[in-house]
Amino acid sequence: MSDVLPDLSPDLCARLREAFLAARYDTDGVVEALGGAAHAALGRGEPVPALRASGDAGTLGTFIRLFLLGEAEPERAVRSALGGLPVEDAVASGLLRADGGYLRAGLDVRPHGDDQGSWWVVSDLDSDQLGAAVGEDHVLGVGHASLSLVRATSRRPVDTLLDLGTGNGVQALHASRHARRITATDVSERALRLARGTFQLNELDVELARGEWFAPVARRRFDQIVCNPPFVVGPPRVDYTYRDSGLAGDDASALVVRQLPAFLTDGGVGQLLASWLHVEGEDWSDRVSRWLPQGTDAWFVQRDIAEPALYVGTWLRDAGIDPRSAEGRTKAAAWLDWFSEHDVEGVGFGFVTLRRTEGVPTIVCEDLRQAYDDPLGTEAAGWLDRVEWLRGHGSRLLDTVFRVPDSVVLERVDEPGDDGWRTAIRRLHRIDGPGWQHELDELATALLAGCRGLLPLSDLLGLLAVAHGEDETELEDAALPVVAELVRHGMLEVVA
Structure with a gap:
């Protein structure tokens, strides 16, 4: 370059x-x-x-x-x-x-579009196009990570939006569909030059600022923040600015999660890609939850876990380095040594949705490694709505009328027994969105069968207690957490 x-x-x-x-x-x-x-x-x-x-x-x-x-x-x-x-x-x-x-x-200048039209994105040529290795300040094109963040971002209208670490500007392009004013930052002057080209080519008015992390927007707040940070984890070094932060381990993702909520307006939402270490003897959800500041709703969605050798090999190839070469062997050894010294068993990757709130925050960490087609951004917006509803109505679930939406089906797996077939598994499936699944017992299955938008939950539980000879208070205590989880996942809808 x-x-x-x-x-x-x-x-x-x-x-x-x-x-x-x-x-x-x-x-x-x-x-x-x-x-x-x-x-x-x-x-x-x-x-x-x-x-x-x-x-x-x-x-x-x-x-x-x-x-x-x-x-x-x-x-x-x-x-x-x-x-x-x-x-x-x-x-x-x-x-x-x-x-x-x-x-x-x-330069790489190529069309990129959505269902409303087409843009052009300006980036650097990759190693195949150049016929040589890319430079440290290489500006990446629209890759799988960028597209996954595009699909994971809520598109509800906002006044102000920050694209932190804009790179080639693709997140800001998509943000122009729903944000009135956009600010884009990057630590790389080269990235800002190319992003400016992207915006000018598409006749978009985007404020650009250079600096590390949130420094260019100090003391400002935004209704929405999107960020595709340099989230590659490992030793504290910078080979390529688009992926390496110079911070050790998963400190780059931790930094963004810790600092982002302070730059949100009340009720503002942040969405980012992130990586986290799976360390021996530590639950990953405990690790990422410690990153959060007070007053922050958080939804951590783990999409993949890579074991260290696979992770290192993947990123070496991404940089155009043959793992079999002398350079590849040296870098792989140093990287894997670092993982071993820090008891790293794997690297998790996924999406984080954050919201600044004055209420008691909700923090959920869950795996979503199954395949699904629907964009996660719509689901993230719905998740925030449902969390807000539960915050205000969680103590009144028994008075609420619910219905099972048409997008939810029940799967039964039967196995042979002495008296014929018996149901071994009852699994609730949501066939839209990210395809949530919940296994149910017999009583929960019967309860959901009654959720048809007619009776409040308390009446359904009372009928269920009589029909199955259960203590109604004990049944309520067992049912309420399950109902709340199903509401969060959009598998129960509120009627009244």
């Missing part, structure tokens, strides 16, 4: 935007030009079908080969495609690189 910082001026971005629009270099245009099969192959890292398909796509094909496929294009074709943007200006800015009589991309 060149030490020269890219310089994407407002005029250059405006002219580039015009060229992209004229060529239909957007998410829909690229899919239409390539066709479904070639576009899917490109997503799998197989460029040849897309290269073949782009040959008949005219100016759009030039942009596809230049920015998506990393091909060298004849200067004449690129000059024609850029229209009012002189090639010389594009090269001087760092957007393009001269290669004899050909031109190559100097």
Whole structure:
């Protein structure tokens, strides 16, 4: 990577935007030009079908080969495609690189969209595109982690939003759908340059500020904060600013969780990706709960756990380092030694939702490692609503009328017995959202069968106690925690 910082001026971005629009270099245009099969192959890292398909796509094909496929294009074709943007200006800015009589991309500029439209995201070329290792200040493109945070973020309208550690700016792009004013920060000047290019190219007005962590927004508060921090855990070093914080272990994630609530307005929400250590003899939920300041609702959702060797190998390959090479062996040994010295058995990864509250805070840590399709952001917003309802009505659950929503089904697993089939497992499934599951006993199953939006919970428990010869008070004591958990997971709805 060149030490020269890219310089994407407002005029250059405006002219580039015009060229992209004229060529239909957007998410829909690229899919239409390539066709479904070639576009899917490109997503799998197989460029040849897309290269073949782009040959008949005219100016759009030039942009596809230049920015998506990393091909060298004849200067004449690129000059024609850029229209009012002189090639010389594009090269001087760092957007393009001269290669004899050909031109190559100097930056990665690619369409990225949602169900409302398309944007362009500016980032650095990866190691495959460069043909060399990336630099320490490499600005990552839109990867799986970024997309997972996009899907895990609530999109309810807010006035002010902070994108902490903006990188290429993709979180702020999605935030523009629901936030009136956006501030984006980063410790890297290169990242801010490219993020500014992203915002100018998409005609978005985003406030940019440089600095570490929350320093650029000291004494300010926001209605929502999103953060994809450098959450890689291990020895305190910085190989790449996009992933390494220079803090030891999971201290980067801990720092964000500890400090973020102080920068929220009352009732404001923060959502971030995070990693946490699984240490021998310690429950991970106890570890992350200790990070929280007072007055904070928190939902920690663990999506994956990686054992140390797998974790190290994955991140070495992510940096373009062969674990079998001398460099790979040296770094892997030091990393694994650090894990061993600190009794690390695994590394957890997931999403954290935080809310500043004046009430008694709710803190929940749970595993969500099953596959699911629905975005978690909608579920996170609903979880916060349900937690708030329980905070105000938890003492009055017995007076509440509930119903089981249509998205919840009951699975029974029967096994053979001496007197025929008997039910061994009763499992409640929510078939939307993240697919929550709860195993039930016979009494809980009968109770939920009565939750049809007609009788208050106290009446249902009274009937159940009579029918099964149970003590009503004991039944209430056992049922209330289960009911509260089902409400939190959206498996019981409040009717009245």
